[in-house]
Amino acid sequence: xxxxxxxxxxxxWAVELMSGGQLDLVDELVGDTLVAGPAQTPxxxxxxxxxxxxxAYRQAFPDLVMGVDELLTREETVTLCWTCTGTHTGHFSxxxxxxxxxxxxxxxxxxxxxxxxxxxxxRISRLRTAQDSYGLLRQLGFVPALPSQERAA
Amino acid sequence: MSGxxxxxxxxxxxxxxxxxxxxxxxxxxxTARNGLEALAQVPAFEPDLVLLDLNMPVLDGWQTRARLxxxxxxxxxxxxxxxxxxxxxxxxxxxAGSLPKPFDLDQLLTLVARFAA
Numbered sequence: 001x002x003x004x005x006x007x008x009x010x011x012x013w014a015v016e017l018m019s020g021g022q023l024d025l026v027d028e029l030v031g032d033t034l035v036a037g038p039a040q041t042p043x044x045x046x047x048x049x050x051x052x053x054x055x056a057y058r059q060a061f062p063d064l065v066m067g068v069d070e071l072l073t074r075e076e077t078v079t080l081c082w083t084c085t086g087t088h089t090g091h092f093s094x095x096x097x098x099x100x101x102x103x104x105x106x107x108x109x110x111x112x113x114x115x116x117x118x119x120x121x122x123r124i125s126r127l128r129t130a131q132d133s134y135g136l137l138r139q140l141g142f143v144p145a146l147p148s149q150e151r152a153a
Numbered sequence: 154m155s156g157x158x159x160x161x162x163x164x165x166x167x168x169x170x171x172x173x174x175x176x177x178x179x180x181x182x183x184t185a186r187n188g189l190e191a192l193a194q195v196p197a198f199e200p201d202l203v204l205l206d207l208n209m210p211v212l213d214g215w216q217t218r219a220r221l222x223x224x225x226x227x228x229x230x231x232x233x234x235x236x237x238x239x240x241x242x243x244x245x246x247x248x249a250g251s252l253p254k255p256f257d258l259d260q261l262l263t264l265v266a267r268f269a270a
Contacts, residue, residue, distance in 0.1 A: 048173070049173065052170055055166055059164075059166045091166065093166045093167050093170050095170055095173075099257050100167050100258075101256065103254070
């Protein structure tokens, strides 16, 4: 599987999985073991974890769309620059933010990030994400604006 | 660490994510979508702790706690609440404690360790 195929996998991740909520695709896209998270540790039961991650975001934002801003391919990796939009109408338990049961706010949010994907045997074997979690939580009202932002308002 | 925890919540994300986090921490975990399913699982699973959402369809947390109290008065039950219920109310219903939502991972693990480690 070459770079073009890897790019296609990542596009499917954004369009069909994150935006389309097609959780049955996870087994096709993700290997059994996945290196992920801030500590970049290998996780077993990777498809189950990824399904839970996607389901948590889509439950909170049923109209979630992950837009592909840039897709950069190299020999071993694909880098996805993305922007998500959604309306917070469901309870939010983001595993990456380690919080359970944030109540729905009804607010629209827009946040961006970058995810680097690695591959093995035609499936995603590792990913590393940096995203604007602070900006997301601030838009939802769960964290306060910085003093300079309050003064500007 | 081999404590057994039953997680009862109609919210699938919370239920499944709490289960995954507890499994990663070494606990044996079972889940139920409502009080009726929970009562059916208790005899076979024999939990050391029940994490119990209050607002659920079919059989809510209050009723579930009451029925568990009839058969297993010593089984610790912790209410996962939406934050509207004070700790005194949990005590009045003989709950071992309460975990107001939203809660973070450390709060969850600390509380579970108290009863199921």
